[in-house]
Amino acid sequence: MxxxxxxxxxxxxxxxxxxxxxxxxxxxxxxxxxxxxxxxxxxxxxxxxxxxxxxxxxxxxxxxxxxxxxxxxxxxxxxxxxxxxxxxxxxxxxxxxxxxxxxxxxxxxxxxxxxxxxxxxxxxxxxxxxxxxxxxxxxxxxxxxxxxxxxxxxxxxxxxxxxPVVAEPRATPEEVTAFRAAHGIDGPVALVLPGSRRGEISRLVPIFGAALARLPDDARVVIPTLPHLEGALREASRGWKGAAVLVTDPAERRAAFASARAALAASGTVSLELAANAVPMVIAYDMNWFSWQVISRMMRVDTVTLVNLISETRAVPEFLGPACRAEDVGRAFAALMLVPSQRERQRDAMAVTMERLGQGxxxxxxxxxxxxxxxxxx
Structure with a gap:
């Protein structure tokens, strides 16, 4: 055996x-x-x-x-x-x-x-x-x-x-409707994904929270996360614009992705999950100063976002290291929430990405x- x-x-x-x-x-x-x-x-x-x-x-x-x-x-x-x-x-x-x-x-x-x-x-x-x-x-x-x-x-x-992202299940329209009703969501959904490690979350949450000040007034923030991070994120997101809803159940996570207009996310493989659900995104990531100095000098590419690399475009805006400032991130994310043409440009790159990753x-x-x-x- x-x-x-x-x-x-x-x-x-x-x-x-x-x-x-x-x-x-x-x-x-x-x-x-x-x-x-x-x-x-x-x-x-x-x-x-x-x-x-x-x-x-x-x-x-x-x-x-x-x-x-x-x-x-x-x-x-x-x-x-x-x-x-x-x-x-x-x-x-x-x-x-x-x-x-x-x-x-x-x-x-x-x-x-x-x-x-x-x-x-x-x-x-x-x-x-x-x-x-x-x-x-x-x-x-x-x-x-x-x-x-x-x-x-x-x-x-x-x-x-x-x-595996190309084969993961997607929420049905009925599940999206039920999700929005369960959480009292009437307006557009803004997904916020500040990472899965405690260190990156503690560094990114203040930046993401400040960036959300530019959100449209009718937008609702949804934070898909893991159960062991829920308490810390609930406390950290208290007072954010958009009255954040936290979800940890996998089915609700799928419904949140399927209902989102756009996402603000930490750099990582979550960008492919967003692409699989055709959710336009802004990528932002910061780290310890010393770590950034070392890693940035070793980089051989001008983007770390997998959608950009696989589609051979630079459709997804990213703000890394010193560029990860709340004002700039917030401006880019607000524009993505408000301007349909920006979202469509990303969706073309996402479709190419999924095809090249083996979808179908x-x-x-x-x-x-x-x-x-x-x-x-x-």
Missing amino acids: THLFLIAGEPSGDRLGAALIAGLRQLEPGLTVSGIGGPLMAEQGLDSLFPMEALSVMGLAEVLPRLPELFRRRDEAVAAIADARPDALVTIDSPDFCLRVARKARDARPDLKTIHYVAPSVWAWRPARADRMARVIDHVLALLPFEPPYMERAGMSCDFVGH GEAPGLRAARSVLAQLDR
Whole structure:
């Protein structure tokens, strides 16, 4: 019986992991899994070694105080892999943690098959990461169609499997109507998504709140978030213009996306979720000064928003680092809420993005599962 050890460190990785497990079980019903993941992977039968949230940290200055805990969690994961003796280790995104685990697990068991889901964005910054990754990873599952050549040049095999966002369910018109009625929403919906990590939320919430002062008077703010962040965000958004509604239920989240006129979002994979729902967006992101100075000097692209990169446009406005100022962000977001032509321009780029990510083909989770099982057969 095939046994896989999976590791996901963030909500986006949890979604990927859940779709992968579902695909694996469809192809090989007797397969078993263990490892580290979040609530979506738990729904697919994964009993997480420890809470995934312990790994959700980003930024050089933000990571440093957490290093002792992260090293302890790394060693915990390595010991569990040694005990489980899986047929393969599948690490999902979170490369700083996952690749350290893979390296130590491979040291203890040189024949361990290693697969990494989500190619590192070497096309954007730190291209040498692919070479270092190839020392401990055999095979890569890529979300973006232009990534396999970068991985193959470094010595790994790589399959483009598409992004699960193209196969995720959408809310029906009836669900949208019920959602708006349940929350007393009459006017246009402005989605606000300030991230999934506590550090980025604490940095972005004041900026986003001030930016919303320019919202149309009839707009209603909706904040889709995770249950463990709801209390902090409810308190932080108190007094915002737009009488914020917070939603944590997945069905309500889908309805919120389907009902939105536009979104103000932190940089990240949420931009693809918005694109899948044809929600125009403004992207804004700030971080610790030191982290920004280091990362900005390493960047090899002029945009970090995936819709812009995949569609080969610059349709989505973004405000990063020092440019992430409430006045400028607010002006851009208000214009997006008020000017239909700006929204239509983005929707064209979103349609191209979804097509290139595999919309209309086999579900990416199933494609990823086929790729994983093919590696085990080699």
